[in-house]
Amino acid sequence: MNIIGLGKAGCAIAEKFGVHPQYKIFQIDVDKQGTRCYNVKRRKGPEEYEANTPSLKKFFGNIQGATTFVIGGSGDISAMSLRIMEQIKDKCDISILYIAPDKSLLSEKRKMHEKVTYNVLQNYARSGAIERIYLISNPQVESILGEVPIMGYFDKLNDFIVSTMHMINVFRNADPVMGGLRTPVGSRRISTVGIYDMEKDEEKLFFSLDTKRETCYIYCVGEKRLREDGGLHKNIVTQMKGKTNDETVDVSFGVFPTNYNNDYGYVLAHSPNIQS
Structure with missing residues (x-):
């Protein structure tokens, strides 16, 4: 790149x-x-x-x-x-x-x-x-x-x-073990990024978009937890279902393995509208 x-x-x-x-x-x-x-x-x-x-x-x-x-x-x-x-x-x-x-x-x-x-x-x-x-x-x-x-x-x-x-x-060019990162709809070209705390289900964007129409969550989880945590799948599904309650926002996610002990996450948000 x-x-x-x-x-x-x-x-x-x-x-x-x-x-x-x-x-x-x-x-x-x-x-x-x-x-x-x-x-x-x-x-x-x-x-x-x-x-x-x-x-x-x-x-x-x-x-x-x-x-x-x-x-x-x-x-x-x-x-x-x-x-x-x-x-x-x-x-x-x-x-x-x-x-x-x-x-x-x-x-x-x-x-x-x-x-x-x-x-x-x-x-x-x-x-x-x-x-x-x-x-x-x-x-x-x-x-x-x-x-x-x-x-x-x-x-x-x-x-x-x-x-x-x-x-x-990096994660865009990697294969998730669950979910997948969608390509945003063509008109949604005004974007920002941020960090996502998967334990608190809390996102912090680097720019406040006036209108979000698409959001993508990247879960970065240690391989040990992916193999041993039987409740993780349900937790992630529950979090993502909660975010689909707003029918004006399309939501996707991907879960990626890492070699780290601490889990972390990222978020991308997209809008079709010029921001004020």
């Missing part, structure tokens, strides 16, 4: 995906140097970045297949995102990982730019031009983690985001 980071936030997250051998990392930012890094000339604002988007065909080379485009919406350089994706969309199945900042800390100009980027990219996904967009809220991720120190603040948030996305990717 390819990971493309655009701007400071996007590149910081892309770098963290790079610790896993499954990913090929590309980084695009001002003053960016290194392997598969593209150095963008600094511009005065989003309009100039968009107007001066470079041709990156040589930089991307023979890129193809599943590609995640990581972007923080408040950075001026994010204005290049559509023009960059246009250069590779015929060769790649693109999903966007959109990192929404704490908007209360943005200037009015930044708020306006972020709002435009946020809405444009959602519409781009909803139209089917790309596979989907995953929305992640930094303040919501912080609230899940609890107290996060100032030193290393974004490192801790990014570690949590990347580890969650990575493990979801």
Whole structure:
């Protein structure tokens, strides 16, 4: 899988995906140097970045297949995102990982730019031009983690985001011992992810979707428990039946074996609607 980071936030997250051998990392930012890094000339604002988007065909080379485009919406350089994706969309199945900042800390100009980027990219996904967009809220991720120190603040948030996305990717390419992960209905391209506590039957999403129309739960259970816990099957079925009471939301799940002693879970949620 390819990971493309655009701007400071996007590149910081892309770098963290790079610790896993499954990913090929590309980084695009001002003053960016290194392997598969593209150095963008600094511009005065989003309009100039968009107007001066470079041709990156040589930089991307023979890129193809599943590609995640990581972007923080408040950075001026994010204005290049559509023009960059246009250069590779015929060769790649693109999903966007959109990192929404704490908007209360943005200037009015930044708020306006972020709002435009946020809405444009959602519409781009909803139209089917790309596979989907995953929305992640930094303040919501912080609230899940609890107290996060100032030193290393974004490192801790990014570690949590990347580890969650990575493990979801792993289980998507694995065979469950029970259930199965459905492909979302075609119109449901606005998505988020989260963690799921299977003991408490409690989910915590990384972004609050206005309307959920499809939810998928990933149970990660130690092999010993899968072999010995006679009540686990009934517990999982009961939990999933409880979630189907809302007829407006389609529910699926998969149970996957792990080598860990502690069980854990993830959740994906999908909507057909542009989020406010």
